[in-house]
Amino acid sequence: MEVFGSSGVRGTVGETITPTFVGQVARAAGSEWFSAGTRTVAIARDTRRTGEMLADAAAAELAAVGCDVRRLGVVPTPGTQAYCAREGLPALMITASHNPPRYNGVKLIGADGHELSREALERIEARLLRSDRDGRGSSVTWDRVGRTERADGARRRYVEELLSAVDRKSIASADLTVALDPGHGAGATTSPEFFRRLGCEVVTVNAQPDGRFPGRDPEPVAENLSELGELVRASDADVGVAHDGDADRAIFFDERGAFLDGDAVLAALAAAVLEPGDATVSAVNVSQRLVDVADEAGADLELTPIGSTFIVTRILELVGEGRRVPVAGEGNGGVLFPPYRPARDGAYTAARFLELLADRSASEVVAPYDDYENVRINIPYEEDATRRAMLEAAEAYAYDSVAEVTTIDGYRLDYGDAWVLARPSGTEPLVRVYAEAGSRDRAAELAEGMREALEASIEEPPADA
Template sequence: MRLFGSSGIRGTANEEVTPEFSLRVAMAVGTVVGGGRVALGRDTRASGPMLADAVASGLVSVGCDVDRLGALPTPAVQCYAEAEGVPAVVITASHNPPTDNGIKLVGPDGVEFPIERLERVEDVLAAEEFDRAPWNETGDSRQVEGARRRYVDSVVDAVARERIAAADLTVALDPGHGAGALTSPGIFRELGCRVVTVNAQPDGSFPGRDPEPVPDSLGDLKRLVRATDADVGVAHDGDADRAVFVDEHGAAITGDASLAALAAGALSPGDRTVSAVTVSQRLVDVADRVDAGLELTPVGSTRIVSRIRDLQHQGVSVPVAGEGNGGVLFPEYRLARDGAYTAARFLELVAERPASAVIADVGGYHNRRTAVEYDGDAERETLLDAAATYADASPGELDATDGYRLNFGDAWVLVRESGTEPKIRIYAEARENDRAEHLATDVREALETATTKC
């Protein structure tokens, strides 16, 4: 996919993702879906209203009627699309910096467009083969109320509400000024939890922390957990399709660990789970322990969703899937990443025992992640060539599903190009912290050395 990458279109707002570009993308989308109603939502980014106006105009120009939902989490837009049976466009850059924005496409089943449909949109856009409507057959645009309430109800009704409420939990919530601030506080309160918040005012400049909820950015949440004696901390990314956690001691829980813990509670013998090549050995261990299968895909929710669909069509049970960044899918609920639902499922586990105990069962590994940024195609190619050279010379077992994953038995390292930012990402994991640190540093130094020789 040339434009949509691993998780939709993303780039600097008003430079790469401009109103003009967004309008043309919307015209291509409307042409591919053949008119009719299309829902339109956005996250809280400052550039969102501008781009939403452009997208609405593009859809209307090819005869679509636009249901404008306003600011909502991406999974709330997906909930609306599924309930109404209409496709949707979401203006979001998810975890990217505040400067960025993007476009994600959702089908009338509430699931991201499959790869072949995204490619069709790209083809129409490239050829500018838009089905412009006559002047008297253009579409309408209307504001729609009630989408937030529908989404809150869908999450609350889909989990073990009474079990969570009986545990009398205190939840510390950090939606990071993103779209989750509009829905997650209410969801957790309706689940019977006491809720305390930080960074919970929707703000497109993200003043409290960056939209990506990585451990280093969760200092406010860690302090809030300790100060309020909370049972668990929950953090979202910008569009709240992800959730990461802090335990009752104020220690960050890696997304790899929470995915493995959630999988341990959902998988049964004969099931299958799907993850990306960034998968932690934690999930491998869980799948082995319960006699379930594990399949790997290239990074990105689009790829994971496509593989889950294939397995479902074969009659295979896939109760849980996802990546170690907090993006988890429970296909029996909806084939979409949903931060609030993921957090509610984690609350079901915490209702039985402390968060630290939940995670202890899937512990024993250390992770390191870093990245090398590039400027321009020439530097990008140099870095990719250096990654290939490093992989060829390594004694590790190579998996080239997406980039170069080298398995060493006691550890692994992965180097791959980001699908959303101008970076080459490096991931390493080992049972010993020093081993993980060494692997990540060794790859990074090899890549940086290559660029200095240019």
């Protein structure tokens, strides 16, 4: 696909993301949905300063093709998905998730509350590109344009659904103190209330909704979360929880204020629910931790390209085949519990982790899965030719190695005791390098070897230059 990446479309506002472009995406999606009989579409957004402007543009174009529009306001992405499933309506979610404040984007959600399948996105993209080429788009006559209304209560209903889906009794009985950092994002409007209503004492940092993200960058990685670690220690909290900009991810700190590796958390959550004959789904950058857990449980592990769209699609295929998929996801905090909803949900994931703290500390919960070290490197590029050169270098490096090579998404080299992966980001102009091994030195060695190969290709003139 030319437009939609691994999780919608994102970019810098004023450059690739403009009101005109977002309107075109909305027109294409609205036309596709309208032709299938849908007459009402919801629009929600995260807290970014540009969100309302882009939602206005989307609403106008949806009305132009005949769709009525329900404006939900600021809602976490999983809250919007819950609304779609409850009301039977598709939606446009205006968000750039974990990207910096200057970014924004669009994620399309189906009337079942799921991210759209790749096939559905391809149909919408075909309409978008066709409209862009001929300068036209379908519009209804003046007397059939859609109406726009404000729909209140989406956040409140989302919190109520969360509360009914988790073990409130065990969490309340644990008498937990939760240090929460929603990062000024959409989770600031729902997660503090949710954890308090679970019976937790809640202390917060960066909990004011603010699309400038003044306290920290929206991506919940260790280097952006030092204040949360300090808050855990200062408040003697049992656990720290952080979200990204649209709150579909959860990252954790233990009771000592130490950052918990997302892959270790995913392994702990999976170990608690996987049974023989089950399946779980993750991406090609899957940690050996989850591989080990699936093997020990007698469950099958299915791999997909990186991105929630691919993971959700495979989950739905497996469920359609009658398989039980109790948990899935990636080590970046994007965990799914399909029996609840096949969608990433930071607040729900956090509550499921809190359930594990009823008789153990957070550090004890992840201790069995803390035997690996991870290194991640981002290599930026400006030109498509540079991107192609780096991927060609990754391919040559992979097939010159003694490793087992997987090409589901990029190039993953498995050495038995360690692995390294190079792949282009689906949302940013980056080639990402991931490595994992039993020691940090070994992981760093693998990552640096791949980086050197890719950067050497940048120094050389591209083949088509």
